[in-house]
Amino acid sequence: MKKQLIAALILIGATGIAQAAGDATAGKGKAAACAACHMADGNSMIPNFPKLAGQHESYIVKQLTEFKAGTRKDATMLGMTAALSEQDMADIGAFFASQSASIGSANAEKAAMGKTIYQAGNKQSGLSACMACHGPAGKGNAGAKFPTLGGQHSAYTIKQLKDFRSGSRSNVMMNDIAAKMSDAEIDASAEFIQGLH
Ligand code: HEC
Ligand code: HEC
Incomplete structure (x- = not known):
């Protein structure tokens, strides 16, 4: 009994650690819904919408997970993440991470x-x-x-x-x-x- 419980816990732990690796090619299609605000390559042109191009996959996945859970609060992004699975988030993250970020300028x-x-x-x-x-x-x-x-x-x-x-x-x-x-x-x-x- 105790052994089975430990085995189950190890299994849960192992799957928890093995974060799904994103597939950028699959992510490109899944990111089509994001283009209206973030642009197809993630270089948003509108100052209120963050640029996603070149952002780390791990960070994008963390943010999408938090928007979906409501722990990072944004009405738009709550809606945009509602139907995304963990694999979708990893794929989309991998796609935007693979894009090159446009350079901005400062005064x-x-x-x-x-x-x-x-x-x-x-x-x-x-x-x-x-x-x-x-x-x-x-x-x-x-x-x-x-x-x-x-x-x-x-x-x-x-x-x-x-x-x-x-x-x-x-x-x-x-x-x-x-x-x-x-x-x-x-x-x-x-x-x-x-x-x-
Ligand atoms: C209608 C506009 C809109 C659409 C469409 C949209 N977003 Fe966003 N997104 C936003 C806004 C606004 C924010 C900033 C929220 C805030 O102020 O915290 C944001 C923030 C984000 C962030 C956080 C970036 C960071 O640097 O922390 C990620 C990641 C993101 N969006 C991914 C996506 C993905 C993936 C999709 C498509 C499935 C998508 N967004 C669709 C408007 C949009
Ligand atoms: C001790 C480490 C640490 C230091 C020092 C730090 N940051 Fe951060 N910063 C983070 C982490 C971690 C996050 C991601 C938070 C999350 O996951 O939501 C972050 C996120 C941010 C974001 C949000 C980015 C986005 O795309 O939404 C901004 C902006 C930011 N930091 C600006 C700053 C500025 C400006 C300073 C210096 C005054 C600073 N940070 C110093 C760790 C740090």
Whole structure:
């Protein structure tokens, strides 16, 4: 009895660890419904819709799972994920990850403070450097599910940082980071990130 239970637990554990690997070719077809807002190649042209091109598959899957579960709250994305299976999410994630991200541009003057924060944080408020997790060129870290940020629309980045700050989007690391940011620091960081590559 006890042995069977342990065997079952090991099996559940093993299937839990073996995350379905995405198939980018299958994902391309499944992503057709996303093109209206994110564009076919994931390089959204509209600042409120995030660019997905070049984003890590692992991070995309995590976000889609959270939208579907309602733990990341967005009415549009709740609807868009309702019918997606785990395999669909992995395939779509693999497809967008395989696309090359378009490069954005930043106003150097507006981005100056953002560059300092991104690379060195703010010692006075105890704000960590963004670079520590998101990387010097904003490429993030696929294994750790740290998203790629470089080239992202500043309007989207500003909304996310404010959502993390208010707690309406939850993530232990980013809630702590955003809580230490002023509006001016959020605006400047988002401007710098838009031009980062
Ligand atoms: C009607 C417009 C619309 C459509 C269609 C749409 N999305 Fe989105 N998507 C959004 C918006 C708006 C957000 C940002 C939500 C927020 O502010 O948190 C978003 C966010 C996302 C994110 C989070 C990105 C990040 O960097 O955290 C992913 C992943 C995503 N969408 C994937 C998809 C996929 C896959 C589809 C198709 C199955 C899709 N979206 C269809 C509007 C749309
Ligand atoms: C300790 C690691 C860490 C540090 C330092 C950090 N981040 Fe993050 N960041 C994360 C993680 C993890 C996520 C993904 C959260 C999730 O899964 O929803 C994230 C997500 C984000 C997102 C959302 C991206 C998207 O596509 O929706 C933005 C924007 C962001 N970080 C900006 C920043 C900025 C700006 C700084 C510096 C002031 C910073 N981060 C510092 C770990 C970090």
